[in-house]
Amino acid sequence: TLIFSDLDGTLLDHFTYQSTAADKTLQQLESAEIPVILNTSKTLAELEIIHHDLNLKTPFIIENGAAIYIPINTFKTQPAGTVVIDHYWVKPFSLPRQYWINLLAKHTDEFSQYYQGFSALSASELCNITGLNLAETERAKQRQFAEPLHWLGDEPTKKVFIDRLINLGVNVVQGGRFIHVGDFCDKGQALIWLTERYREHFDNVSIFTIALGDGENDITMLEAADIAVQVRSPVHDFPTLYRQYKTTQTQLYGPEGWAEAIQKLLANQLLSPSINSG
Ligand code: 2M8
Ligand code: MG
Ligand code: MG
Structure with a gap:
């Protein structure tokens, strides 16, 4: 399993930008070796801090799917189409x-x-x-x-x-x-590209994807994932998904809703550490 998550209004509270209510669940996922991949409108500069604060070592997606930053050595070989920038393999999808x-x-x-x-x-x-x-x-x-x-x-x-x-x-x-x-890039395209790299890395095992988001900019990511979790927002309605057969909507808001959804998936044994099977 790979978990793709939006930040603002999803893993982070819309008003306080804190993840507190989801922190325990994040730790559980880390122990279970289930990767959490942030997929956000935020910038590289913002992500470098947040990623570190959340203790994540996974790739992340910035500026609404504009680029994927993959820590070097995440995969056996450098994925085609990426360039080395600092300690990342970077896959850009956008003009400057x-x-x-x-x-x-x-x-x-x-x-x-x-x-x-x-x-x-x-x-x-x-x-x-x-x-x-x-x-x-x-x-x-x-x-x-x-x-x-x-x-x-x-x-x-x-x-x-x-x-x-x-x-x-x-x-x-x-x-x-x-x-x-x-540019014409989005969170969904980035999810698909990165999932394909994981699949190759693990010699073509099938990879199950879960996406969590609250906003309109999450629609493509939610539609591209195997399971879509729409996290309830305190400031707007759930956006409409057109192409998704497994959607759940959380009762709780932001990070509380994030934890609610992941706990349900864990209880139903729908999450597994794909990363060990290689
Ligand atoms: C912007 O992103 C949010 C995402 O929903 C927005 O459009 O409201 C970005 O500029 C991001 O970099 C920034 O951290 C965030 C702050 O609210 O706003
Ligand atoms: Mg959001
Ligand atoms: Mg966002």
Whole structure:
């Protein structure tokens, strides 16, 4: 089994960004050698800290599927299509962020009063919007692939704006707080690519995948997994899944819901350490 998980609003509380309620369950998974793979909108800089704090040694996926960071030696051989950056094999799926910033500047001038991009927001402004502290905000601003926008206008204008972006060949993804403008990559494609690498590594054993997420940007990941867990959000409804036959929705919110779902799967013996079978 591989477990893919979103962070904000899923493993981390929407408001406090803490994982406390799920920490015991995470430890159980670690002892059982079931990999937890973070699949998030967050940046490399944010992930390096969070990954370490959660005591994970697994690969992780950043900026809504824009790149996968695989600690070197996770697999027997370096996967094709990856490059070595520091102590990672990196698989990028996206053009660089500057491309999207230029495109926004060039083609969305009449909407400029309705949004603020991360590149235009100061760290302290971003603190106020997200509730992150200053150091965390600095890390959220170090983006490589996409540009998140803080929307200031009304919903109908937002719809017109998003339609414009789509016509420009942009992939628009709604996060918990921001609109992410970037390339045609997503959390689902990244899940599929990485699962395939695990399957090869273990000589073609079949790998069972579970995904947990709360937001619209998790839909592709939830649809791609064998079991989808929709974690209840305190700020929005469950997004609609179109392609999924095994979906559960948690009763509890955020990390409490995360633990609730994983405990149920453990009780039903639906999780196994695929990683030993190689
Ligand atoms: C952004 O991501 C969330 C994910 O749902 C959002 O769009 O609301 C990203 O900028 C991320 O890097 C940051 O940590 C987070 C903070 O709320 O916001
Ligand atoms: Mg989320
Ligand atoms: Mg997210």
